[in-house]
Amino acid sequence: MTLPPSLSDPALSDKVSIRGRRPRDLPTLRRWLADPEAAWRRWDAPYFHAASTTAVMQAYVDQLASRPPDPDERVIDLGGVCVGMVNRSEEAPAGGGWWDLGILVYDPAHWGRGVGTRALGLWVTATFEETNAHVVTFTTWSGNERMIRAALRLGFREAGRVREARVIEGRRYDSVRLDMLCADWERAQRETSVP
Numbered sequence: 001m002t003l004p005p006s007l008s009d010p011a012l013s014d015k016v017s018i019r020g021r022r023p024r025d026l027p028t029l030r031r032w033l034a035d036p037e038a039a040w041r042r043w044d045a046p047y048f049h050a051a052s053t054t055a056v057m058q059a060y061v062d063q064l065a066s067r068p069p070d071p072d073e074r075v076i077d078l079g080g081v082c083v084g085m086v087n088r089s090e091e092a093p094a095g096g097g098w099w100d101l102g103i104l105v106y107d108p109a110h111w112g113r114g115v116g117t118r119a120l121g122l123w124v125t126a127t128f129e130e131t132n133a134h135v136v137t138f139t140t141w142s143g144n145e146r147m148i149r150a151a152l153r154l155g156f157r158e159a160g161r162v163r164e165a166r167v168i169e170g171r172r173y174d175s176v177r178l179d180m181l182c183a184d185w186e187r188a189q190r191e192t193s194v195p
């Protein structure tokens with residue numbers, strides 16, 4: 001696929017791919033997902049109660065080794081190392097063509113360097129290729145500027161904003177949803193492709 005011309009760190013983002021989970025990724029996944037103090041927890045849906053998020057994450061980590069890779073999840077690979085994950089779920093009703101996407105880059109040292117934008121673009125392309133998706137969305141909160149800017153950079157549009165719907169550390173933020181139509185994505189890919 002072709003990406004927008006200016007990413008934060010083209011040299012780094014060139015090394016980004018998405019792939020299925022391998023057994024050797026498990027220690028990395030366990031380390032980042034099971035840590036209740038991990039920095040990503042302050043950004044990825046921090047409005048949910050920390051204890052319930054920790055319990056959900058622990059249960060997820062516990063069954064990773066015994067469960068085959070899920071086609072609706074991929075690992076973000078940076079130069080051969082697992083640095084994050086992408087996932088997707090179909091909005092009800094099944095077959096309706098609406099999929100909601102998620103992304104997580106574990107280590108703050110990798111944030112703001114173009115990794116997320118690149119992985120997100122690859123995941124959007126994969127989702128339109130592999131599913132019946134007519135439209136894909138991301139749902140976040142107004143304080144997560146990296147997430148919003150990465151999506152806007154790829155051509156996502158703001159589809160909805162519920163004002164002051166989320167409380168984080170005593171302050172209210174908007175719930176923000178961004179969308180991308182399959183037709184718009186494919187058109188943008190054609191227009192930015194080098195002939």
Ligand SMILES: CC(C)(COP(=O)(O)OP(=O)(O)OC[C@H]1O[C@@H](n2cnc3c(N)ncnc32)[C@H](O)[C@@H]1OP(=O)(O)O)[C@@H](O)C(=O)NCCC(=O)NCCS
Pocket residue numbers: 007008040043044045103104105106110111112113114115116117118139140141144145146147149150153
């Ligand atoms: C959200 C996330 C996936 C984005 O990935 P990333 O690799 O950090 O993003 P990128 O570097 O590709 O792009 C970030 C954008 O935000 C900008 N940015 C970087 N740091 C920023 C900051 N501190 N404040 C505001 N904007 C910032 C960058 O300039 C870039 O925008 P631009 O392309 O218009 O210049 C990643 O930061 C992450 O996993 N965070 C923790 C978990 C999370 O929030 N997940 C999403 C839940 S909905």
